[in-house]
Amino acid sequence: MENLYAILGIEINSNDKQVKSAYRKLAKKLHPDLNPGDIEGEERFKKIVNAYEILSDPDKKKAYDQKLKEEAERIIRMRRAKSQRASFFKEPSNVVGFAVIIAIIVIILVRVGALSLDSGKNTGTIN
Numbered sequence: 324m325e326n327l328y329a330i331l332g333i334e335i336n337s338n339d340k341q342v343k344s345a346y347r348k349l350a351k352k353l354h355p356d357l358n359p360g361d362i363e364g365e366e367r368f369k370k371i372v373n374a375y376e377i378l379s380d381p382d383k384k385k386a387y388d389q390k391l392k393e394e395a396e397r398i399i400r401m402r403r404a405k406s407q408r409a410s411f412f413k414e415p416s417n418v419v420g421f422a423v424i425i426a427i428i429v430i431i432l433v434r435v436g437a438l439s440l441d442s443g444k445n446t447g448t449i450n
Contacts (some may be wrong), residue, residue, distance in 0.1 A: 324394050327374035327387060329407075339379065346375040 352369040355361070365449040377383045399426050432438035 324390065325370070326391070327378055330374040335388075342375065342378045346371060346379070350375075360392050405409070 331342065331349065337345070338384045349371045350368065350442065351357075351365045353361075353371065355365045355368060358364045362374055377387050429438065
């Protein structure tokens with residue numbers, strides 16, 4: 324999701340006057356009539372117009388802000404989950420717990436006959 328506030332170069336808590344002022348300043352600078360042949364400038368101008376259309380309409384702005392908030396919360400949750408996964412094996416108790424789970428799985432596989440252990444060669448085969 325593109326940050327419309329960043330496109331206009333303003334803070335998220337900017338008021339209507341600041342949104343309008345930033346839009347006008349950028350629109351004057353990047354308007355295609357003033358920069359003929361500037362394809363990148365034209366694309367940026369279109370983004371600026373779109374950002375202004377959304378941020379200047381109270382209902383559209385409210386909906387956009389809600390989506391932006393949800394996206395930020397989703398990113399925070401993902402980063403926390405990633406951090407928790409990365410720290411799982413740093414805790415000795417987690418490593419021991421993981422080893423116990425593996426041992427239980429091996430015991431179950433041996434009991435049901437899906438795994439046989441050959442003690443002479445120290446290797447196991449899965450049937």
